[in-house]
Amino acid sequence: MKKLVFVALTMLLLLMTVSFSAHAEDDIQLYYTLxxxxxxxxxxxxxxxxxxxxISMRSGSSASMTMKLQQKVDNKxxxxxxxxxxxxxxxxxxxxxxxxxxxxxxxxxxSGTVKNDAEPAETPSKTSPIKSY
Amino acid sequence: xxxxxxxxxxxxxxxxxxxxxxxxxxEMRDEEVNSLMESSPEDQHYLEFLETNREKRLKKMMxxxxxxxxxxxxxxxxxxxxxxxxxxxxxxxxxxTTAFASNETFRVRVFSMFAEDHGQYTAVSxxxxxxxxxxxxxxxxxxxxxxxxxxxxxxxxxxxxxxQIFLISFENQNSEYLIFKEMTEDTESNIxxxxxxxxxxxxxxxxxxxxVKEDVTIVAWNEKDRIFAVIVDGEVEEGALEVAKSVMxxx
Numbered sequence: 564m565k566k567l568v569f570v571a572l573t574m575l576l577l578l579m580t581v582s583f584s585a586h587a588e589d590d591i592q593l594y595y596t597l598x599x600x601x602x603x604x605x606x607x608x609x610x611x612x613x614x615x616x617x618i619s620m621r622s623g624s625s626a627s628m629t630m631k632l633q634q635k636v637d638n639k640x641x642x643x644x645x646x647x648x649x650x651x652x653x654x655x656x657x658x659x660x661x662x663x664x665x666x667x668x669x670x671x672x673x674s675g676t677v678k679n680d681a682e683p684a685e686t687p688s689k690t691s692p693i694k695s696y
Numbered sequence: 697x698x699x700x701x702x703x704x705x706x707x708x709x710x711x712x713x714x715x716x717x718x719x720x721x722x723e724m725r726d727e728e729v730n731s732l733m734e735s736s737p738e739d740q741h742y743l744e745f746l747e748t749n750r751e752k753r754l755k756k757m758m759x760x761x762x763x764x765x766x767x768x769x770x771x772x773x774x775x776x777x778x779x780x781x782x783x784x785x786x787x788x789x790x791x792x793t794t795a796f797a798s799n800e801t802f803r804v805r806v807f808s809m810f811a812e813d814h815g816q817y818t819a820v821s822x823x824x825x826x827x828x829x830x831x832x833x834x835x836x837x838x839x840x841x842x843x844x845x846x847x848x849x850x851x852x853x854x855x856x857x858x859x860q861i862f863l864i865s866f867e868n869q870n871s872e873y874l875i876f877k878e879m880t881e882d883t884e885s886n887i888x889x890x891x892x893x894x895x896x897x898x899x900x901x902x903x904x905x906x907x908v909k910e911d912v913t914i915v916a917w918n919e920k921d922r923i924f925a926v927i928v929d930g931e932v933e934e935g936a937l938e939v940a941k942s943v944m945x946x947x
Binding site for chain 2 (some may be wrong): 594595596598599600601602603604605606613615616617621622623646652654656657658660687689690691692694
């Protein structure tokens with residue numbers, strides 16, 4: 564009898580483990596099912612920062628994109644300018660300029676929400692190379 | 697006679713004409729008044745009527761004279777002006793036609809070296825390879841461009857993001873996209889390799905990364921200070937690599 568109970572409990576435990584792991588696998592979020600690539604660019608010349616960002620996506624997708632110019636103050640990144648755009652596949656992109664102050668480091672942070680009718684929305688992001696001015 | 701003098705002369709003549717005509721009218725009116733002064737009381741009423749409407753009639757007459765003058769001026773000056781206008785329009789049309797023609801694409805000539813062995817020496821020269829000549833959309837401002845684009849893909853978008861990122865998108869009848877991106881050293885990218893078959897190969901002597909998924913194939917590599925990406929919808933490894941290998945410097 565004891566053996567039977569032990570076997571039953573073991574079987575139950577095994578089943579639960581398999582079930583949990585399958586559920587966990589379902590929950591793994593894929594970040595690039597709609598996004599093909601995301602780019603961020605920054606250059607600074609003569610006190611003007613030129614910022615660009617682009618998201619390439621699969622056919623049938625659409626995206627909203629935010630591009631932020633960030634300045635490093637006291638070891639923290641602070642956003643000093645934000646631009647947004649949206650559009651449909653194949654690409655959305657932005658290019659803007661902003662006057663910047665000397666003595667700081669800067670970067671561009673590009674993020675987006677890419678979606679279509681079938682897949683869950685994904686939120687890719689990318690930062691540009693850091694430039695000191 | 698130069699233009700301002702000519703115009704002044706025209707004005708003076710018109711003014712002189714006006715003065716003569718108004719003088720003649722005044723004389724006629726005076727004669728009429730004199731004859732009426734000697735006539736009956738009914739005629740006196742008519743005379744008063746004429747007096748009260750004198751200004752109005754004169755204005756009307758002056759307007760008419762001005763109109764006649766304008767018409768005359770139009771038919772003498774306008775032909776000269778029209779000739780200039782027509783000529784300008786012609787030049788504009790030719791300019792625009794040329795601009796439109798060159799606005800769509802520009803042709804890139806490809807040369808091959810031609811070597812001829814003369815025994816003691818070999819003569820080398822460049823010869824245009826007409827089979828390799830290709831067209832580039834006029835809006836494309838990148839330094840490189842793919843000379844091979846698979847059949848059925850048409851340009852849908854060309855962008856220059858402040859000289860940092862250049863991208864061109866093509867689409868075919870099945871709404872599949874092909875994107876070519878040229879990026880400077882100021883740019884960083886994240887490319888989709890998630891759950892993809894990824895391997896490395898060589899393009900023009902540089903290491904290239906190939907990412908193949910069921911719905912997208914991406915080839916990324918660099919040449920000098922430029923990073924390139926060819927992104928094609930679908931599992932089309934060979935096609936994407938062919939496009940990537942065809943990229944050449946055009947400037």
